[in-house]
Amino acid sequence: MFVKNAFLMKKVFLALPFLFFSLVSGAQTPIAPPDWSTPSKVAPLYFGPNAFPVPETPDGRVKKDIYIELAADAYCGKLGGKDNTEDVFVRLSVPLWSRRVSLELWAPLVEHWNFSRETALFRRLPDALEKQQWKGFDMGDIYLATNLQALVGRPNSFRPDILVRAVLKTASGNTFGQARYYDAAGYFFDATFAWSRVWEGSFVRELRAALNGGFLCWQTGTGKQNDAFQYGLTALLDTRAFSFTADWGGYVGWEKDGDAPRRVRLRLDGHIGRWQPFVQYTLGTHHYPFQGVRLGIACRFGIGL
Numbered sequence: 001m002f003v004k005n006a007f008l009m010k011k012v013f014l015a016l017p018f019l020f021f022s023l024v025s026g027a028q029t030p031i032a033p034p035d036w037s038t039p040s041k042v043a044p045l046y047f048g049p050n051a052f053p054v055p056e057t058p059d060g061r062v063k064k065d066i067y068i069e070l071a072a073d074a075y076c077g078k079l080g081g082k083d084n085t086e087d088v089f090v091r092l093s094v095p096l097w098s099r100r101v102s103l104e105l106w107a108p109l110v111e112h113w114n115f116s117r118e119t120a121l122f123r124r125l126p127d128a129l130e131k132q133q134w135k136g137f138d139m140g141d142i143y144l145a146t147n148l149q150a151l152v153g154r155p156n157s158f159r160p161d162i163l164v165r166a167v168l169k170t171a172s173g174n175t176f177g178q179a180r181y182y183d184a185a186g187y188f189f190d191a192t193f194a195w196s197r198v199w200e201g202s203f204v205r206e207l208r209a210a211l212n213g214g215f216l217c218w219q220t221g222t223g224k225q226n227d228a229f230q231y232g233l234t235a236l237l238d239t240r241a242f243s244f245t246a247d248w249g250g251y252v253g254w255e256k257d258g259d260a261p262r263r264v265r266l267r268l269d270g271h272i273g274r275w276q277p278f279v280q281y282t283l284g285t286h287h288y289p290f291q292g293v294r295l296g297i298a299c300r301f302g303i304g305l
Helices: 002-026 117-122
Strands: 066-078 082-095 101-116 133-138 143-151 161-169 186-198 204-221 224-239 242-253 261-270 275-286 290-301
Touching: 066 275, 082 117, 082 290, 101 117, 117 133, 186 224
Parallel strands: none
Antiparallel strands: 066 082, 066 290, 082 101, 101 133, 101 143, 143 161, 161 186, 186 204, 204 224, 224 242, 242 261, 261 275, 275 290
8 A cells, every 4th residue: 555655646746847837937027126006907808818818617627538629719809899809729638647647738729800999999009099900810828737636536425526737828929019918928826626416327427516716827017917816616517418517717816907807608518429519608707808609529538547
């Protein structure tokens, strides 16, 4: 038993560098006297829907298989005028060394955007008075996450699954001058507690609830960053034919100017062998004035861990 536990702990410690890499890489900020009195307006309200969306609340479990997801998004927003965005979205999750650790990556690979002069004026963009229409293409930010199953729960009991996650947001997105992406690094880390009620041999297989909380940070200028409290709540109904997820969440920054977005996400997945076609609807509120639809398909590949 001691040898088995020691081997498991070795696997967990091997994953810790990914956690520290996510935190340290996102926290690098140039040293300069910041202006703390004036809001930066580098916040979700003043940017496109993919600049820094509200993170999805996990269900509290590390994916034990290779998971691939490909989807298309369409967002519409109203910020004095229209803001329409379409993108191609991809997600990949790979288990690392054990069934308790995984590496996950997601990104809007390419984005097409189109917004009006009124939206440009609201965002105080350069040349907002001269241009009538703003449109173009861009590559999105890449998110790299390390997921660690800190505790494996027991279904039909009070013992929860506990998932700890550290996520780095790269600065791969451009067009800062058109307010599509921040063009700066960011990160967040959180913990999710989840409980399940499971039924064996019935059409309804599981009813699950998850509670999430964490810390989210992004750079807003030279020597200045915004720190936010992150929260989320998820309910999952899983059956033999489909699963349905309802997810509510948001975060609250310290600048108090466009940095407290909230959203509701509803997702329906079909179960066809290893394939999961799905449709998702997102309704943003408060400082996330967008609603969007995602159509996609996911696939799982078992690797025998």
